[in-house]
Amino acid sequence: MKLLNAIDKHILQTVAGMHDMPQGAYNIRKNGEGIIRNSTANIEIIPKTDKPGIDVIVKPGARGESVHIPVILTAEGLEDMVYNSFDIGAGADVLIVAGCGIHNPGDKNSRHDGIHNFIVRKGARMRYVEKHYGEGDSHGKKILNPKTVVEIEEDGYAEMELVQISGVDDTKRDTEARLYKNAHLLVTERMLTDGDQYAESKIIVELLGRDSSARIISRSVGRDNSRQIFYPVAVGMNRCRAHVQCDAIIMHQAQIRSIPEIAANHADAQLVHEAAIGKIAGEQLTKLMTMGLSESEAEETILRGFLK
């Protein structure tokens, strides 16, 4: 990979599972500019002309293709703002792998704010995977504030996997989704915070169309002095189903707030929410220790499974 050094490659592997240039369409953004780009016959990536970012256009009916659009920040003090738009054509079936890794070598804050807009057209299916990761031993904070807006048209399906692996000091996630007739959405959020990190996640799903459905699953682990706030909301505007599930493991002096909300504006809306925060159960640790794991290995195993 030209233009990419060892740190870049490590980040790409961590946030996008990329060992080499991926098959299909891709766009790699480094320190505020697109450095490598590839379109395919069915997926076109066009830089925006009025602001930083790209338009990703997937042709109707394109199936089994993927788009990788990772972002790397390796310069300290950089504030990167990017607008990406995705148009998933009717009947298409694609995988989009996003993700941002910050390697902050200095004492100034590095920040990436990604604003993503998706339209999943009639009958299309999209799987979106976004991983956020920070590293660097100095004092400069690694900040990521993603905003994601998804529209799912009739019979469309979107699956969104939002993962914050580690090392992100400060994050405010904002996710909005609007579902039309018979559209389905699955959001799974996985988050781990430690040290003095702060994470806030708001997800609002509006179920506008008849027979639309949504599941929001959030699993998080708060360690050390970190703080987390979750605010998932499902609003039923029609005959629809939604399930909101927030599950958190709290450790050390962490603080976690979980505020799931369901709002029904239609008599046939079936909405459920559940939320739980708790320590690792002592029995779980003991069980794994009776199999020969040390206490810290047992803890690690439980957390890894929980956040999988």
Added chain:
Amino acid sequence: MLEIKNLSLTLEGDKGPVEILKDINLVLEDHMFYVFTGPNGGGKSSLAKVIMGIYQATTGSIVLDGVDITELGVTERARLGIGYAFQQPPRFKGLTVGELLQLAAGKGKQVKEYNLLLDVGLCPQDYIDREVDFSLSGGELKRIEIASLLARKLKLAIYDEPEAGIDLWSFSRLTETFQKINEKFDTTMILISHQERILSIADEIILIADGRIVEKGKRANIWPLIMEEVSCINCDECTEGTDEVAECYR
């Protein structure tokens, strides 16, 4: 061989200290199949947990193959070859049955998950990738718990009421499995059980009541004692109990 000498256990209860086990002296030989039986609250599970190291003995000592393990923690005892299948096993979100069995067998060790699951009456294809979470029934979880012990080469394996929650069909398969392991390996086996059927395959029965070992001996000698001395006084009127259920003989 496991030797327990002058062992007692006192735990802190809501109303102060409670003496759970009193002056336990016990020698368990290799390759032998023991059943701990006796009334609920008598101390069977507590004794098992003291052997595993989940509870630390208040007084006395535990010696495994000549090594004093009294002061060792759960992990060290597990690494020396002691295993304990929980009466009510915990669940793990995100951990699959296959992964749990691999953890039990040890990192990098080959594990025959398929055979293990068949031995406990579960179809491997259906279960290997299932998560060990609330999607599993109590009975399924118990069988996986048993498989997690079968996955290990143990010197001493303790099963705490393995029959609880397991249907009769699988139960007969399970007793066969226990017998098979007992024939094949040198593992000392302890089953905590009330089931006449399990008592019938034991080499020795150890009757524990009120924190003490009341009797220890061959099944033929102990079973009549259980019937005579500890049988339920309402046995004739009771519709739930049968001659097969040892719990009725308390």
